Amino acid sequence: GENVEQHxxxxxxxxxxxAVIKCTYSDSASNYFPWYxxxxxxxxxxxxxxxxNVGEKKDQRIAVTxxxxxxxxxxxxxxTQPEDSAVYFCAxxxxxxxxxxxxxxxKGTLLTVNP
Amino acid sequence: xxxxxxxxxxLVTQMGNDKSIKCEQNLGHDTMYWYxxxxxxxxxxxxSYNNKELIINETVPNRxxxxxxxxxxxxxxxxxLELGDSAVYFCAxxxxxxGQETQYFGPGTRLLVL
Numbered sequence: 225g226e227n228v229e230q231h232x233x234x235x236x237x238x239x240x241x242x243a244v245i246k247c248t249y250s251d252s253a254s255n256y257f258p259w260y261x262x263x264x265x266x267x268x269x270x271x272x273x274x275x276x277n278v279g280e281k282k283d284q285r286i287a288v289t290x291x292x293x294x295x296x297x298x299x300x301x302x303x304t305q306p307e308d309s310a311v312y313f314c315a316x317x318x319x320x321x322x323x324x325x326x327x328x329x330x331k332g333t334l335l336t337v338n339p
Numbered sequence: 340x341x342x343x344x345x346x347x348x349x350l351v352t353q354m355g356n357d358k359s360i361k362c363e364q365n366l367g368h369d370t371m372y373w374y375x376x377x378x379x380x381x382x383x384x385x386x387s388y389n390n391k392e393l394i395i396n397e398t399v400p401n402r403x404x405x406x407x408x409x410x411x412x413x414x415x416x417x418x419x420l421e422l423g424d425s426a427v428y429f430c431a432x433x434x435x436x437x438g439q440e441t442q443y444f445g446p447g448t449r450l451l452v453l
Contacts, residue, residue, distance in 0.1 A: 256440050258440075258441065258442075260444075262380075265447075266446060266447070267343075267429050267431075267444035267445050267446050267447050268382070268429070268444045269444070270441055270442070270443070273441065311380055313382060317440065319440055325435075325440065326384050326387060326395055327384065327442060329381070329382040329383070331379070331380070331381055332380045332381070332382075
């Protein structure tokens with residue numbers, strides 16, 4: 225089955241700096257890679273996703289890059305703000321196989337943005 | 340509000356008891372999921388239902404029994420609760436038939452077994 229590794233497990237940055245979180249996956253059949261943000265006491269919320277036919281996707285201060293050959297993808301947050309502080313999860317799944325697809329999550333990165 | 344909702348939000352119970360968690364989505368999705376998040380924040384899928392049919396059943400003890408009365412609801416019943424069942428349980432849903440794989444999560448149910 226799929227195995228997703230996520231690094232670092234904790235990341236502390238100063239407000240205004242950039243933050244980068246990296247993930248690797250093992251199953252070459254995976255072609256959908258979402259990122260979720262989980263604030264304290266809440267459920268994970270999708271912030272951005274990328275599919276294997278795209279190398280990079282950007283949404284305001286958030287960008288995700290994908291290197292399918294190397295089987296890794298990264299989340300980049302620029303101009304970090306205190307409200308970006310949360311646990312971030314990467315995930316991977318195939319999108320073939322009908323409804324049997326499932327998301328495999330990384331172990332999460334606790335991002336702290338210091339004012 | 341369109342969302343995935345879960346009840347109860349908190350559940351404290353004694354070992355050996357039986358309890359249920361309910362999930363409802365009003366997003367018109369056809370696939371629903373249960374995840375377990377342990378104390379280290381690791382998210383692991385337990386079950387998945389598509390159009391009321393069980394399609395994913397990970398290696399979960401058979402004390403856990405999901406039930407989907409209709410596409411908008413997926414409940415989780417747990418028999419003979421054990422200390423190790425203490426965790427946060429998340430329900431999620433997605434609309435597979437449109438080719439959209441995005442999963443939307445509920446707020447979670449925090450289960451503490453004493």
